Amino acid sequence: MSASLTKSFLPGVMPLKVEGDRLLLVDQRKLPLEFCYFDASEHEQMVFAIKDMVVRGAPSIGVAAAFGLAFEARRLAQELTRQELTRQELTKEELTRDKLQLGGLTFLRAFTQAKDDLDQTRPTAVNLRWATERMKKVVLAAIAAQVPLVQCAEQAYLEAEAILNEHLAANLAISNFGSELVKNGARLITHCNAGGLAACGYGTALGVIRAAHYQGKNISVYADETRPRNQGSKLTMWELAQDKIPSTLICDSMSGHLMSSGQIDMVITGADRIARNGDSANKIGTYNLAVLAHYHKIPFYIAAPLSTFDFDLIDGKNIPIEEREQNEVLTINGAPITVPDAQAYNPGFDVTPAQLIAGIITEVGVLRPDYSLSITKAIGLKN
Amino acid sequence: MSASLTKSFLPGVMPLKVEGDRLLLVDQRKLPLEFCYFDASEHEQMVFAIKDMVVRGAPSIGVAAAFGLAFEARRLAQELTRQELTRQELTKEELTRDKLQLGGLTFLRAFTQAKDDLDQTRPTAVNLRWATERMKKVVLAAIAAQVPLVQCAEQAYLEAEAILNEHLAANLAISNFGSELVKNGARLITHCNAGGLAACGYGTALGVIRAAHYQGKNISVYADETRPRNQGSKLTMWELAQDKIPSTLICDSMSGHLMSSGQIDMVITGADRIARNGDSANKIGTYNLAVLAHYHKIPFYIAAPLSTFDFDLIDGKNIPIEEREQNEVLTINGAPITVPDAQAYNPGFDVTPAQLIAGIITEVGVLRPDYSLSITKAIGLKN
Numbered sequence: 102m103s104a105s106l107t108k109s110f111l112p113g114v115m116p117l118k119v120e121g122d123r124l125l126l127v128d129q130r131k132l133p134l135e136f137c138y139f140d141a142s143e144h145e146q147m148v149f150a151i152k153d154m155v156v157r158g159a160p161s162i163g164v165a166a167a168f169g170l171a172f173e174a175r176r177l178a179q180e181l182t183r184q185e186l187t188r189q190e191l192t193k194e195e196l197t198r199d200k201l202q203l204g205g206l207t208f209l210r211a212f213t214q215a216k217d218d219l220d221q222t223r224p225t226a227v228n229l230r231w232a233t234e235r236m237k238k239v240v241l242a243a244i245a246a247q248v249p250l251v252q253c254a255e256q257a258y259l260e261a262e263a264i265l266n267e268h269l270a271a272n273l274a275i276s277n278f279g280s281e282l283v284k285n286g287a288r289l290i291t292h293c294n295a296g297g298l299a300a301c302g303y304g305t306a307l308g309v310i311r312a313a314h315y316q317g318k319n320i321s322v323y324a325d326e327t328r329p330r331n332q333g334s335k336l337t338m339w340e341l342a343q344d345k346i347p348s349t350l351i352c353d354s355m356s357g358h359l360m361s362s363g364q365i366d367m368v369i370t371g372a373d374r375i376a377r378n379g380d381s382a383n384k385i386g387t388y389n390l391a392v393l394a395h396y397h398k399i400p401f402y403i404a405a406p407l408s409t410f411d412f413d414l415i416d417g418k419n420i421p422i423e424e425r426e427q428n429e430v431l432t433i434n435g436a437p438i439t440v441p442d443a444q445a446y447n448p449g450f451d452v453t454p455a456q457l458i459a460g461i462i463t464e465v466g467v468l469r470p471d472y473s474l475s476i477t478k479a480i481g482l483k484n
Numbered sequence: 485m486s487a488s489l490t491k492s493f494l495p496g497v498m499p500l501k502v503e504g505d506r507l508l509l510v511d512q513r514k515l516p517l518e519f520c521y522f523d524a525s526e527h528e529q530m531v532f533a534i535k536d537m538v539v540r541g542a543p544s545i546g547v548a549a550a551f552g553l554a555f556e557a558r559r560l561a562q563e564l565t566r567q568e569l570t571r572q573e574l575t576k577e578e579l580t581r582d583k584l585q586l587g588g589l590t591f592l593r594a595f596t597q598a599k600d601d602l603d604q605t606r607p608t609a610v611n612l613r614w615a616t617e618r619m620k621k622v623v624l625a626a627i628a629a630q631v632p633l634v635q636c637a638e639q640a641y642l643e644a645e646a647i648l649n650e651h652l653a654a655n656l657a658i659s660n661f662g663s664e665l666v667k668n669g670a671r672l673i674t675h676c677n678a679g680g681l682a683a684c685g686y687g688t689a690l691g692v693i694r695a696a697h698y699q700g701k702n703i704s705v706y707a708d709e710t711r712p713r714n715q716g717s718k719l720t721m722w723e724l725a726q727d728k729i730p731s732t733l734i735c736d737s738m739s740g741h742l743m744s745s746g747q748i749d750m751v752i753t754g755a756d757r758i759a760r761n762g763d764s765a766n767k768i769g770t771y772n773l774a775v776l777a778h779y780h781k782i783p784f785y786i787a788a789p790l791s792t793f794d795f796d797l798i799d800g801k802n803i804p805i806e807e808r809e810q811n812e813v814l815t816i817n818g819a820p821i822t823v824p825d826a827q828a829y830n831p832g833f834d835v836t837p838a839q840l841i842a843g844i845i846t847e848v849g850v851l852r853p854d855y856s857l858s859i860t861k862a863i864g865l866k867n
Contacts, residue, residue: 133823323829326813326821328711328735334814334822342823350813350828352711354736354769358805358834361771386737388744389772392779422741430709430733431717433816438709439717440516440725445733446706451741 113272113304113311114297114340116161117141117168124172126156126165129298129332133339141165144173144215151222151229154330158299159373159409160268163232166219167261170236173215174257177208178250205244208253212240224421225382225450227374227411232264269302271406271464279309279369279404279462285318287366290356292325293384294336295371295404305404306369307340309462314346321347323365327386328353329429329447353386360397368394372405372461379455379472380417381405388451391458400459407463410476417452425449496655496687496694497680497723499544500524500551507555509539509548512681512715516722524548527556527598534605534612537713541682542756542792543651546615549602550644553619556598557640560591561633588627591636595623607804608765608833610757610794615647652685654789654847662692662752662787662845668701670749673739675708676767677719678754678787688787689752690723692845697729704730706748710769711736712812712830736769743780751777755788755844762838762855763800764788771834774841783842790846793859800835808832 117126118138125138130153139155141147147169150156156165181204216233223229239260243253283289289310293299296307303311313320322341327333334350341348351359359365368390372381381387381403394401414420430445431437439445461468461475465482468475500509501521508521513536522538524530530552533539539548564587599616606612622643626636666672672693676682679690686694696703705724710716717733724731734742742748751773755764764770764786777784797803813828814820822828844851844858848865851858 134820325737326711328709328737331821334826338822338826342826348827350822350826352736352768352813352830354708354711354772355829355831355834357772357775358768358831359829361834385735385741389737389740389776392740393772393775396775396779430735434819436817437517438714439721439733443717443721443725443733444731446738446742447735448738448741451738451744 113302115301116156116298117165124168126150128155129157129336130155132335141169142172148218148222158294159226159228160300160406162223162226163228163408164265164268164301166229167232167236167264169219170215170233171258171261174212174240174254177211178254181208182250208250209244223423225373225423228408231408236260265301268300268406272300272303272305272308274464275305275404275462276303276308276312278467280312280316283313283318283320284366287320288364289320290323290365290368291337292370292387292390293327294332296337296340298336299371305371309369309404311344323349323351323359325353326350327384356390357393360393360399365399368399368401370403372403372409373450374420375405375410376414376417377412377473377476378416379458380452382420382450382452385448385451388453391453395457401457402460402462403458404462407479412480420452423449496685498684499539499681500548507551509533511538512540512719513538515718524552525555531601531605541677542609542611543683543789545606545609546611546791547648547651547684549612550615550619550647552602553598553616554641554644557595557623557637560594561637564591565633591633592627606806608756608806611791614791619643648684651683651789655683655686655688655691657847658688658787658845659686659691659695661850663695663699666696666701666703667749670703671747672703673706673748673751674720675753675770675773676710677715679720679723681719682754688754692752692787694727706732706734706742708736709733710767739773740776743776743782748782751782751784753786755786755792756833757803758788758793759797759800760795760856760859761799762841762859763835765803765833765835768831768834771836774836778840784840785843785845786841787845790862795863803835806832
């Protein structure tokens with residue numbers, strides 16, 4: 102973590118930690134009733150954790166997957182090196198001396214399989230693949246350079262750390278840029294959780310809120326509960342309480358009434374994938390908020406790191422929308438809330454078209470329409 | 485119940501029944517897991533039942549309150565008559581012969597108190613006061629005519645029955661008028677419950693859906709779950725299942741995504757109070773749906789009997805919006821869904837302005853803008 106991270110801000114919230122040889126995820130399914138960790142040191146556990154939303158939020162999924170691959174690379178390196186040492190009857194000293202790369206292809210095959218497993222866990226967030234591609238690139242380069250496996254794994258681990266640190270820094274930059282848009286005494290609505298749990302550290306949309314709060318802007322926040330999984334009531338309300346930011350929980354159906362009665366000045370959410378024209382996928386319900394904000398002439402902002410942009414997509418039409426288990430809608434806390442054999446529809450995300458978005462807050466500044474131009478410029482700045 | 489009710493339609497669902505000397509409400513808090521009755525024969529029980537939403541839905545509240553007052557009138561008449569008989573040492577035969585009205589003022593005072601108690605249970609639905617005013621008018625007239633108390637009570641009971649029967653007939657008329665607006669194969673969204681449970685018999689918005697279904701129009705319905713109390717998942721899905729109408733449960737946040745992806749042809753809800761200009765209060769979340777429908781150029785209809793119109797209000801600005809217990813938002817099935825000491829906002833209703841409403845389906849036909857004119861005309865037709 103760079104020194105600047107703690108200089109002017111509190112560190113926010115981390116969705117994961119490394120403790121010795123264990124990779125631990127904050128179990129976001131259990132908050133706020135219980136704060137505990139889920140051991141995702143094993144590859145299968147990490148795949149399960151992302152699918153089951155132990156860890157969620159596009160940037161955090163990317164960071165978690167990167168660390169997962171780093172851990173898997175370590176395990177593979179140790180196992181294959183041990184096998185090769187046995188087979189070739191070499192000592193570990195000889196191996197290091199000769200910089201001999203043992204089992205490189207087997208390593209690469211297994212690593213790529215692990216990456217593919219992770220890529221298939223959640224289809225909508227693009228940060229996941231963005232992070233795993235970066236990890237693969239590092240490993241491929243190391244293998245190509247005939248670096249010993251244990252060292253390959255070490256490079257993978259450093260890359261995961263870099264991805265995390267970049268997100269922490271990006272979130273602080275987003276928070277600073279975004280806070281300039283927040284007026285004194287502003288009353289905001291946010292949807293789902295785009296805080297530290299979702300994006301590491303300060304968070305994205307919640308980072309903007311945190312920064313405005315610590316700048317003494319006297320803001321207050323309405324948190325959409327965000328059915329069906331209630332990330333708003335469970336996670337966002339928890340993060341806001343940690344920082345003592347004035348907050349009020351609402352049902353997703355109440356935003357229009359708040360807006361029409363003049364109680365809202367700004368709406369801000371995160372994003373899971375942003376197309377080249379600015380169309381943005383985010384947690385289901387975001388689009389409702391955006392249309393309502395538009396109708397009431399209230400600015401609707403998105404806060405997201407550049408890792409969320411999918412430059413391969415011209416617009417939002419082709420963003421894959423994950424359809425999740427009907428049970429998430431049919432039950433609450435495991436208990437049925439409707440008739441037996443009922444059908445439910447459970448899209449995990451929706452797409453907000455660019456024309457409803459007042460600005461996209463990134464680590465290189467606030468992008469404004471025409472997004473085709475501003476996004477191209479921003480990606481250029483970053484690269 | 486008039487003969488015409490069962491002629492061309494199934495009877496739908498009743499929210500209450502009278503069994504001997506007991507007034508029983510379907511306990512709508514327990515559906516769909518359990519179908520049971522709540523004994524509201526006693527006045528205090530009826531007050532509690534309306535407050536706690538054992539019975540809910542503007543027209544059903546009105547009907548239940550009317551029967552509650554009829555039962556209270558009976559109890560008062562019996563008690564006071566007994567007291568007077570004892571005091572004056574008259575026989576029951578003498579009383580009847582002389583058509584003597586005993587304890588009339590005491591009766592009127594207690595009856596009015598009971599009416600006031602009921603009026604204060606729920607502030608938004610106007611049908612409640614509309615029904616209790618009708619009951620009071622009948623009782624006042626009977627007392628003024630020096631009718632014996634037992635007979636006053638009987639007249640009150642007949643008035644409650646008349647109110648119920650008028651609603652049953654109105655709902656069938658609404659259903660028929662409304663079904664003409666539903667296209668073959670239409671996919672509809674409805675919010676909360678505007679079925680038989682809410683309005684007796686066929687229901688209002690669900691009545692239109694029932695009629696279209698039984699006309700073989702091959703429709704399908706998306707039911708908003710309707711947080712925080714989930715009347716959509718619990719009651720509407722139950723009514724739709726009773727009639728085997730193809731239905732899908734959605735979270736309130738999913739309507740925009742369904743509309744933008746071309747999966748919705750029509751939105752229809754009930755109403756709790758309609759001002760003279762057509763502004764309509766209904767369950768919180770209705771306004772979100774109306775704005776979204778407007779944005780997607782999908783017709784948004786309201787179905788409600790004329791008893792829902794409040795001719796004293798020029799527009800929706802002065803419709804009182806009931807603010808309910810924060811706990812309804814902070815907990816689900818009794819279990820907390822957020823941090824301890826969290827604040828929540830819980831308006832029970834919102835107001836949809838007339839300009840977002842394509843038509844208001846009543847028992848005298850479909851009212852269209854300009855509502856100031858069409859509503860005045862409709863009320864004239866009825867009176």
